[in-house]
Amino acid sequence: xxxxxxxxxxxxxxxxxxxxxxxxxxxxxxxxxxxxxxxxxxxxxxxxxxxxxxxxxxxxxxxxxxxxxxxxxxxxxxxxxxxxxxxxxxxxxxxxxxxxxxxxxxxxxxxxxxxxxxxxxxxxxxxxxxxxxxxxxxxxxxxxxxxxxxxxxxxxxxxxxxxxxxxxxxxxxxxxxxxxxxxxxxxxxxxxxxxxxxxxxxxxxxxxxxxxxxxxxxxxxxxxxxxxxxxxxxxxxxxxxxxxxxxxxxxxxxxxxxxxxxxxxxxxxxxxxxxxxxxxxxxxxxxxxxxxxxxxxxxxxxxxxxxxxxxxxxxxxxxxxxxxxxxxxxxxxxxxxxxxxxxxxxxxxxxxxxxxxxxxxxxxxxxxxxxxxxxxxxxxxxxxxxxxxxxxxxx
Amino acid sequence: xxxxxxxxxxxxxxxxxxxxxxxxxxxxxxxxxxxxxxxxxxxxxxxxxxxxxxxxxxxxxxxxxxxxxxxxxxxxxxxxxxxxxxxxxxxxxxxxxxxxxxxxxxxxxxxxxxxxxxxxxxxxxxxxxxxxxxxxxxxxxxxxxxxxxxxxxxxxxxxxxxxxxxxxxxxxxxxxxxxxxxxxxxxxxxxxxxxxxxxxxxxxxxxxxxxxxxxxxxxxxxxxxxxxxxxxxxxxxxxxxxxxxxxxxxxxxxxxxxxxxxxxxxxxxxxxxxxxxxxxxxxxxxxxxxxxxxxxxxxxxxxxxxxxxxxxxxxxxxxxxxxxxxxxxxxxxxxxxxxxxxxxxxxxxxxxxxxxxxxxxxxxxxxxxxxxxxxxxxxxxxxxxxxxxxxxxxxxxxxxxxxxxxxxxxxxxxxxxxxxxxxxxxxx
Numbered sequence: 086x087x088x089x090x091x092x093x094x095x096x097x098x099x100x101x102x103x104x105x106x107x108x109x110x111x112x113x114x115x116x117x118x119x120x121x122x123x124x125x126x127x128x129x130x131x132x133x134x135x136x137x138x139x140x141x142x143x144x145x146x147x148x149x150x151x152x153x154x155x156x157x158x159x160x161x162x163x164x165x166x167x168x169x170x171x172x173x174x175x176x177x178x179x180x181x182x183x184x185x186x187x188x189x190x191x192x193x194x195x196x197x198x199x200x201x202x203x204x205x206x207x208x209x210x211x212x213x214x215x216x217x218x219x220x221x222x223x224x225x226x227x228x229x230x231x232x233x234x235x236x237x238x239x240x241x242x243x244x245x246x247x248x249x250x251x252x253x254x255x256x257x258x259x260x261x262x263x264x265x266x267x268x269x270x271x272x273x274x275x276x277x278x279x280x281x282x283x284x285x286x287x288x289x290x291x292x293x294x295x296x297x298x299x300x301x302x303x304x305x306x307x308x309x310x311x312x313x314x315x316x317x318x319x320x321x322x323x324x325x326x327x328x329x330x331x332x333x334x335x336x337x338x339x340x341x342x343x344x345x346x347x348x349x350x351x352x353x354x355x356x357x358x359x360x361x362x363x364x365x366x367x368x369x370x371x372x373x374x375x376x377x378x379x380x381x382x383x384x385x386x387x388x389x390x391x392x393x394x395x396x397x398x399x400x401x402x403x404x405x406x407x408x409x410x411x412x413x414x415x416x417x418x419x420x421x422x423x424x425x426x427x428x429x430x431x432x433x434x435x436x437x438x439x440x441x442x443x444x445x446x447x448x449x450x451x452x453x454x455x456x457x458x459x460x461x462x463x464x465x466x467x468x469x470x471x472x473x474x475x476x477x478x479x480x
Numbered sequence: 481x482x483x484x485x486x487x488x489x490x491x492x493x494x495x496x497x498x499x500x501x502x503x504x505x506x507x508x509x510x511x512x513x514x515x516x517x518x519x520x521x522x523x524x525x526x527x528x529x530x531x532x533x534x535x536x537x538x539x540x541x542x543x544x545x546x547x548x549x550x551x552x553x554x555x556x557x558x559x560x561x562x563x564x565x566x567x568x569x570x571x572x573x574x575x576x577x578x579x580x581x582x583x584x585x586x587x588x589x590x591x592x593x594x595x596x597x598x599x600x601x602x603x604x605x606x607x608x609x610x611x612x613x614x615x616x617x618x619x620x621x622x623x624x625x626x627x628x629x630x631x632x633x634x635x636x637x638x639x640x641x642x643x644x645x646x647x648x649x650x651x652x653x654x655x656x657x658x659x660x661x662x663x664x665x666x667x668x669x670x671x672x673x674x675x676x677x678x679x680x681x682x683x684x685x686x687x688x689x690x691x692x693x694x695x696x697x698x699x700x701x702x703x704x705x706x707x708x709x710x711x712x713x714x715x716x717x718x719x720x721x722x723x724x725x726x727x728x729x730x731x732x733x734x735x736x737x738x739x740x741x742x743x744x745x746x747x748x749x750x751x752x753x754x755x756x757x758x759x760x761x762x763x764x765x766x767x768x769x770x771x772x773x774x775x776x777x778x779x780x781x782x783x784x785x786x787x788x789x790x791x792x793x794x795x796x797x798x799x800x801x802x803x804x805x806x807x808x809x810x811x812x813x814x815x816x817x818x819x820x821x822x823x824x825x826x827x828x829x830x831x832x833x834x835x836x837x838x839x840x841x842x843x844x845x846x847x848x849x850x851x852x853x854x855x856x857x858x859x860x861x862x863x864x865x866x867x868x869x870x871x872x873x874x875x876x877x878x879x880x881x882x883x884x885x886x887x888x889x890x891x892x893x894x895x896x897x898x899x900x901x902x903x904x905x906x907x908x
Contacts, residue, residue, distance in 0.1 A: 235624060272516055349577075
């Protein structure tokens, strides 16, 4: 999985340098091939040096990584601000050249930190420069860079996850790549198409100034003022920013020291995969009673609920008539409601409106009576949660 | 592995910067990149939650273990969904261990309606007591590892850690084995053993499987086989949980010593095949009636690890209450928390035990050698005198006795083969 990750990282760096060069440098195919080889060599060296970096004390390595990272961040931020603020073809060409060369150094030091954020960040800076060009190149660059970053992050995640749980990566690399690709590639494709369709234009460059080819005084030597200024600003701001961010980073790291938790990921013991019993079918729902029948049944259910709240629940084995006998009072409305319910629930004939009214009035009367004079509590009640109170069997 | 992705914040910042740069410079591709990243984040968030759909986890572990034991905890990961589950992480908190969390990974694919048993080994690193195991949780990352969805199973299991039990060699030499050395494993009375005793006439209620057919044929009347009765040596521990014996803190406390000594006594007796019993009086009576087997031992050890020194009765009163439960030939081990005993009462209790053909032995934790917590300290001379008088009296009564002080770890002290002999020499 590490080889796959390194390959994706290389493709990202190559995409960034290549598209930035194509956008602003106008390189020949031979020069592009040269960059591809140089990047490959640099990354190969970086992987080789990673073995040596692992032998260095972790604390020292982190310090060096933080320092170099902050220096790089300062340089990149300044370069991008310059590129977005006052873009000229000359400045952009210069920045692409500087950052492409810097990319070689970043690749060599790729494994200094635990995560190669430097490579990703640097590549994205070059991608940003390429995107300033606009057009199909920018669309392809944005989509492809998103895809490559997503796939690298996915591979890196799976690799760390498996390593943390002491599982062999063999057999999981392809699956990890597939899972990452399934999530990332559609989005990346969408981004590429959307950018190409919706925002094909790049940054607006100033018109080139036509220099007068007339008399030039001898004491006035030609200067590349913008390039020199940019270079000076790059170096000074980079150093100052690096020092500042180093101390901020150090403070952040130290402030989080107490939060570490001990998580043990022991050597896994895995049993065989067994089939489990399918979930049991959901219990049959209450039948729906439309119309008059439904009104009568609902009225009776209200009586049962009211009686249960008052401490007199229906026992699972009790029929409707048995429950009415047990509850007792108020006798007349209770018997009327029960009888109408039995006819509605089990009878073949359609009920009349009078029946419904009788049941509802009876239910109201029973509930009112229970509220005023609660029945004696059923101390020996056996509650059967699985048995619904709505469907008592007929006597 | 940490659940927070090392990439998410970084790439969020990068995407925000790209959006800013794109808006400032008018480069739509940079804005598109940022929007694409935002969409990716949303999809990842959803994917992490979808990965947990239908996944359940259940824990199976033994209810108890001894200190320093290594045990295996099984986590049954079940996929009740239709889609296969991949890269599911089950995390558990094993309270008796040192690690905050134990995490196991099922890389999958775990097909729908299938179960996989994952296990982790946990080292019981904490001291004896009752701990919780859980909560158990199951979680899943999205394919990029940017988000982690977790679902907790609010089931907490109680897990008992018993004190490290050591074999007490001195027990075999001095008293614990006396009931059976040389012991008759059976009694010459009708019982259920495998030792054949004879043949007698059939009585109503006899098991027909015991009919001795040759004898029945000879006598012309049904005859049955008879077997001798098993004799099981009984080892009873009387534990002193009187609050008067409280002293010291943590690992250097009388309770710690009492529990460790009692656990080792019960363990040794159990290993020897004795019937064991435990009697104590705390804020509630503790009675483990005579019995055998691991479950019985576990019940006795459970009472030890939840014991508190809240009793108001001395150990001699406890002996008085329960001695009638001991059959002749039993051994009674008195584990006392202090040397301050009523010696006359002690003599009466020992006499009563002897009258019932029960052999007593005593292991006394000297509370005076521990840091006093709820009373003023006792003068050293007085403490020594109390201890000397107790030892002398015990020897006079011919009761094997060992007095443990705070200067020696209880496991080391009770492991000595001459546990009871040293005290005799000291007094002499």
